[in-house]
Amino acid sequence: MGTIEVNGKVLETDEEGYLQNLSDWSPEVAEYMAKQDGLELTENHWEVINFLREYYEEYQIAPAVRVLTKAIGKKLGPDKGNSKYLYELFPYGPAKQACKYAGLPKPTGCV
């Protein structure tokens, strides 16, 4: 358990830094978390983050990385639906890291 402070608001996270309450999320939270990892969020990052939020909204889970990669490929094209592209954007693992920025729980099946 930990907390982060974004825009003067204290938000609860789990021990790995994932938000406890989905409803605490805002784009500033993603920016803040990325900054902590030394990352500047670009439009390409946001594409994935927004995709994950939509996926969660629809299915109520965070997808496994394999499922994410396939689904991104379907939606954004094969040049983006591959591990290389996604790992370049999110070096700590596209599912884990992008889900964290998106305010979602850690994907089921992740270690």
Next chain:
Amino acid sequence: MSEVTGGVEMEEETGGTVKKFMFVNRKAPYGTIYALEALEVVLISAAFDQDVSLVFLDDGVYQLKKGQHTKAVDMKNFSPTYRALEGYDIDKLYVEKESLEQRGLTPDDLVVDVQVLSADEISKLMAEQDVVLSF
């Protein structure tokens, strides 16, 4: 792809062979943790590229019922997650005909496309499995 491997040991054990896994769901979605736990195990099992199927029978058919409102029981409505199974390449969903009929349900009442099979047909399928896990 280390993100999706939940148990390295299992991979070594199977050494690339594909086994037939059947997950049998018998309980109502809420009131016990069985339905949700089964679904989690199914999602994790998808990472191991096995031949996975799901069976819904008895009150388990209610897990797939459309229009679940869970606020009063203070649980997350996880029924939309069954719709994600297709993306995990899990598309063998069987529902027992008798269980469905006894509860006045038809496939149109369910959140996903399923194959409706009789108890006899399901029992035959079970006999063909390498592993049957009942929840």
